[in-house]
Amino acid sequence: MQTGRARTIMLQGTASDVGKSVVTTALCRVLKQDGWEVAPYKSQNMALNSYVTLDGKEIGRAQGVQAEACEIPATTDMNPILIKPMKEMNAQIVVHGKPYAQLSAQDYRRDFLPFAKQIVVDALERLRARHDVIVIEGAGSPAEINLKDRDIVNMRLAAWADAPVLLVADIDRGGVFASIVGTLELLEPEERARVKGFIINKFRGDKTLLQPGLDWLEQRTGIPVLGVLPFLPQLDIEAEDSMALVRRQDPADANRKDAALDIAVIRYPRISNFTDFDPFAAEPDVRLRYVQTAAELGEPDIVILPGTKNTLGDLEYLRSAGLDDAIAARVAAGCRLAGICGGYQMLGRKLRDPHGVESGNPDETADVAGLGYLPLETVFYPEKRTERASGEIACSHPAWARMNGIEVAGYEIHMGQTAPAHERMHRLMALIDRSGNPPAQEGAVSEDGRIWGTYLHGIFHNDRFRHTWLNHAREEKGLVLAGQPFVYRDRQQLAFDRIAEAVRQHLDMEKINEIIGIRKA
Known part of the structure; x- marks a missing residue:
């Protein structure tokens, strides 16, 4: 279904590793299932897990996986700038899938960011011309006050795209209400006005015990909580960066100690x-x-x-x-x-x-x-x-x-x-x-x-x-030899459907569609 210039929705987080990539992937899958031509977008990605497009270009792995959830080929427009750390304070900058330069953090901020806006906006506009909905993923936190003046991936991008923002917070790490309210407090009034809803992620427990906190949050901020996503172990969704390995090293999650x-x-x-x-x-x-x-x-x-x-x-x-x-x-x-x-x-x-x-x-x-x-x-x-x-x-x-x-x-x-x-x-x-x-x-x-x-x-x-x-x-x-091999790609497709079902069950998709400006197809 092509409706002209695409609508946009943006997922930002209170911090890194709160689950933005997975929620973005899930939302992409839901919208695809509902009949929309949907594509992912992240203007600037810092990751060492790469994805190679069909034409041999390099983008962040998360956007490649999100494109698979949308059942479309990945392109460099979905991630026009990729930062690949090489050594302390130095990284390779990849622009539209090809190495551009090796820059220090200072050089990147001083010399590259001033003209990066055109790169990311042009890529987004090409996507908007070909799809119905673009699901945009932010990076880190939008409240990094030392970086905001040259931001190209969070609130300034939301303004360029005129995108409503959903703020994702991780309750599993603790301090979820402080992280949400603190993030809002550090935003400018026009930035805060873009935040249209909260998503609480990785919840373990009885939601009825959490409800008083959710009610307080809505009264305190005037912004609705769109849902509470449960902690989903063994997602089978490929991770973006090495922070995921920290979780895999958790002794409580050590798998199969007696494996063959x-x-x-x-x-x-x-x-x-x-x-x-x-x-x-x-x-x-x-x-x-x-x-x-x-x-x-x-x-x-x-x-x-x-x-x-x-x-x-x-x-x-x-x-x-x-x-x-x-x-x-x-x-x-x-x-x-x-x-x-x-x-x-x-x-x-x-x-x-x-x-x-x-x-x-x-x-x-x-x-x-x-x-x-x-x-x-x-x-x-x-x-x-x-x-x-x-x-x-x-x-x-x-x-x-x-x-x-x-x-x-x-x-x-x-x-x-x-x-x-x-x-x-x-x-x-x-x-x-x-x-x-x-x-x-x-x-x-x-x-x-x-x-x-x-x-x-x-x-x-x-x-x-x-x-x-x-x-x-x-x-x-x-040992006993394994029989027929399982099909890993089938597992990944099932994983996309699993997280999409979690979004349908636990988030207010009717309200999210309203925020995007669409109706279920």
């Missing part, structure tokens, strides 16, 4: 795209852990080195934390080891940064020793590779014979080029080039077949690959 297979993902400081491993959490006999120290590593069956925004920095962290020796001990004991993207680069023998891409200090002669598990050498270049890729496993190693021919698809995001040190190395897969060139060999497998790496993010979302690889590990331990 134990997988440890190394959580270095600049971990990126950890959503690569979400499918493991859905495997009934797998325990998925994120570990930061050698002591935490324990005795896993599988260790995975994930992606990182700074391979050299996180390789140094790995060594300083003693994780390199701890991993080596586990490999010697028969543990399987895999590396994805930056983790793949670490598995090699040598890494070079002659242009200062990661270190910031160009040096034609500086080499850094990798972990040495695979005969690979990586050189970092300023040009970034971002594209979707597909192909099949095509490995000459006998241990991988059962895997050959399994189709895989995913995406690449990296600034390094990795090459084998000799021709005898076992390559992992053959990937098809979008330009129609012959399939290219990619990835690497060790001489014993137990260690491998690839640049292909999302490889574990390929159900048959994940299933067969895990069955190898199960077989080795004498």
